[in-house]
Amino acid sequence: MNAQNPSLLSRLSSKSPWLYRINAGSCNGCDVELATTAIIPRYDVERLGCQYCGSPKHADIVLITGPLTIRVKDKVLRLYEEIPDPKVTVAVGVCPISGGVFRDSYAIAGPLDNFIPVDINIPGCPPRPQAIIEGIAKAIAIWQSRI
Amino acid sequence: MWFLPVLIRNLLKGPSTEAFPFGEAMTPKKMRARIAFDPESCALCRVCARICPAGAIQFEKRPDGLEFNLWHNSCVFCGLCTLYCESEGLHATGDWHLSHPQSEKYDLVEKATVKFQKCSKCGKQKMPAPLPLMAKLYPGLSADEIERLRAMCPQCRKAETAPQDGGTQ
Numbered sequence: 001m002n003a004q005n006p007s008l009l010s011r012l013s014s015k016s017p018w019l020y021r022i023n024a025g026s027c028n029g030c031d032v033e034l035a036t037t038a039i040i041p042r043y044d045v046e047r048l049g050c051q052y053c054g055s056p057k058h059a060d061i062v063l064i065t066g067p068l069t070i071r072v073k074d075k076v077l078r079l080y081e082e083i084p085d086p087k088v089t090v091a092v093g094v095c096p097i098s099g100g101v102f103r104d105s106y107a108i109a110g111p112l113d114n115f116i117p118v119d120i121n122i123p124g125c126p127p128r129p130q131a132i133i134e135g136i137a138k139a140i141a142i143w144q145s146r147i
Numbered sequence: 148m149w150f151l152p153v154l155i156r157n158l159l160k161g162p163s164t165e166a167f168p169f170g171e172a173m174t175p176k177k178m179r180a181r182i183a184f185d186p187e188s189c190a191l192c193r194v195c196a197r198i199c200p201a202g203a204i205q206f207e208k209r210p211d212g213l214e215f216n217l218w219h220n221s222c223v224f225c226g227l228c229t230l231y232c233e234s235e236g237l238h239a240t241g242d243w244h245l246s247h248p249q250s251e252k253y254d255l256v257e258k259a260t261v262k263f264q265k266c267s268k269c270g271k272q273k274m275p276a277p278l279p280l281m282a283k284l285y286p287g288l289s290a291d292e293i294e295r296l297r298a299m300c301p302q303c304r305k306a307e308t309a310p311q312d313g314g315t316q
Contacts, residue, residue, distance in 0.1 A: 043165060113252075120246060130243070
């Protein structure tokens with residue numbers, strides 16, 4: 001695309017990573033908080049240059065919620081494969097990190113990092129919007145180093 | 148015309164977006180976030196480990212006591228441990244800055260060893276008796292008396308506080 005100046009595209013896209021949410025069997029608490037960070041002007045994650053996108057093929061930073069249930073595991077992994085590299089993975093809430101209250105359940109496949117390389121963890125049940133913004137800011141720093 | 152007061156009010160109020168992450172974020176005074184543990188006020192009753200719905204609290208045996216472990220990556224901030232801790236050794240703090248890179252995942256642990264003590268009277272090894280708990284158990288006694296009873300094992304304490312010679316205390 002940019003044969004003369006290959007860093008131009010990288011320079012531009014490093015300022016505007018797009019976020020993509022995957023619900024891996026979450027109770028919806030963390031998803032509500034993720035929607036809150038984007039929609040409510042009080043938190044407004046778009047100040048950091050990112051915005052939510054609807055297609056995994058447009059995504060740069062993946063936010064995964066939920067404990068990765070057995071039923072949803074293959075779908076999450078397939079969806080994760082569709083996201084182009086480089087990507088930054090963020091585990092939102094205690095469920096993807098450790099299983100939270102669902103740990104040791106027969107319906108849970110994992111902690112998430114057994115299947116997907118996670119970069120940033122945001123613990124909380126659910127984490128408050130400011131904590132999510134803090135985690136996304138850390139993910140953007142990783143994203144800028146990768147691109 | 149009715150929009151004018153709203154417009155003026157909104158202009159005077161300034162932006163409604165919080166400054167975070169470029170400034171300080173508002174934290175409610177009673178917010179439950181990171182749980183803090185005080186080994187000085189732990190009676191080793193282990194109710195917290197039993198009550199924790201996420202299994203975040205665990206005790207491990209050590210030669211001189213028990214090690215308290217709380218993994219913040221499993222804690223759901225329900226506050227049951229702070230409610231059930233009679234000796235007030237667990238408190239919820241307002242520190243919600245818990246996001247971390249994956250390399251620090253298993254470092255996010257509240258860890259402290261609570262040591263066994265020796266009874267001042269019989270010399271046997273005993274569980275610690277923290278001050279807040281003893282103040283609840285013996286409300287009428289002076290601070291010196293409570294300090295003296297704290298250093299004893301339960302058997303010696305029972306014998307000490309029981310009415311002697313059939314009389315009343």
